[in-house]
Amino acid sequence: MKTILAIMMMLAAGSFAAVAAKEGDKPFIAAIGSDGIQRVEIVGGSYFFKPSHIVVKVNVPVELKVRKEPGVVPHNIAMNSPEAGIVFDVNMSEEPKIVTFTPVKRGRYSMYCTKKLLFFESHREKGMEGVLEVVE
Numbered sequence: 243m244k245t246i247l248a249i250m251m252m253l254a255a256g257s258f259a260a261v262a263a264k265e266g267d268k269p270f271i272a273a274i275g276s277d278g279i280q281r282v283e284i285v286g287g288s289y290f291f292k293p294s295h296i297v298v299k300v301n302v303p304v305e306l307k308v309r310k311e312p313g314v315v316p317h318n319i320a321m322n323s324p325e326a327g328i329v330f331d332v333n334m335s336e337e338p339k340i341v342t343f344t345p346v347k348r349g350r351y352s353m354y355c356t357k358k359l360l361f362f363e364s365h366r367e368k369g370m371e372g373v374l375e376v377v378e
């Protein structure tokens with residue numbers, strides 16, 4: 243157990259440097275395909291989502307393709323905004339998974355990882371949180 247913790251600490255320290263090095267959170271604006279679906283690819287890792295700020299249009303179907311960076315730390319991506327028609331909780335894996343929904347209300351909604359290891363801060367507190375912005 244001690245060894246596992248030590249490895250996780252090392253991973254956490256390593257990825258922290260990676261997060262610090264990445265560029266600022268430029269909003270990613272979803273493109274609408276010829277089939278009328280807005281598609282976005284999201285990569286999750288310790289402890290980030292990329293992109294972490296996504297802009298989509300209201301009342302247009304959204305397809306998120308989510309996957310996890312290789313690594314032993316488990317991650318998920320969840321949203322709980324029923325008022326906007328967006329509720330899901332998906333375990334991330336290296337194999338991409340598809341999440342679909344249609345946002346029905348403008349606003350800024352939080353997407354986050356719900357994982358937490360023992361007494362440590364939650365992944366969300368460590369920075370695994372992003373914004374889905376729904377616009378007209």
Ligand SMILES: [Cu+2]
Pocket residue numbers: 316317318355356357365370
């Ligand atoms: Cu996580």
